[in-house]
Amino acid sequence: MRDAIALADATGVRRIHLHIFGYYLLILKSGTTEPEVSRNALLLAARMTADTAGGDEQVLSREGLLAYAAVREVFGPDETPGIFRDGERVVVLIPTYISHNIQKTTGLGDVLSSTAFVADRF
Numbered sequence: 001m002r003d004a005i006a007l008a009d010a011t012g013v014r015r016i017h018l019h020i021f022g023y024y025l026l027i028l029k030s031g032t033t034e035p036e037v038s039r040n041a042l043l044l045a046a047r048m049t050a051d052t053a054g055g056d057e058q059v060l061s062r063e064g065l066l067a068y069a070a071v072r073e074v075f076g077p078d079e080t081p082g083i084f085r086d087g088e089r090v091v092v093l094i095p096t097y098i099s100h101n102i103q104k105t106t107g108l109g110d111v112l113s114s115t116a117f118v119a120d121r122f
Contacts, residue, residue, distance in 0.1 A: 001025060001071065005089050015122065019096075019112050022063025026092040033122045035083045035090045041119035042082075042094050049096070049112045054103030064095025 008016050008027045016027040024042050028035060050058045068082075071093050075084040084091040 001027075001074075001091060001093075005086060005091070008089060017113065017116065019109060021096075022061040023067045023093055023095050024112070024116075028090040028092065030085070030088050030090055033120070035092055036080060038120050038122070039080075039082045039092045039094065041116045042092060044119050045112045045115035046094060046097050048115045049108050050099045052104065052111045053099040053108055055099030055101045057100040058097040059100070061096045061098050064093075068093055068095055 004016050004018060004025065004027050007013075008029070014029040014032045016025075018025045024046065026038055026042060028038060071084060071091065072078065075086060075091065078084050082092055082094050084093070
């Protein structure tokens, strides 16, 4: 996460969106968007991605919950669930849903990214 923030600072980009096994991470420049809207877009994308994978049960990723706890240790309490501040950057982190007995994996990253971008008004 620190490297993603450093990359955003070095390049001057307003947002970096990463999907990692277990959680989704979004680094935003402060004041460029409403972080709650971006977080909600990621939550919708997480649900859509898990639904697209199929399966018979969805649970929050253990890795994502551990990452969330680690971020809270580094940045302190979130200002609203999943939203943290680090100077001029806003960090949004949400755990993924993991689908059990999935039917499909191809294209799930595309579903995640496209849904998050369409649902977010940046």
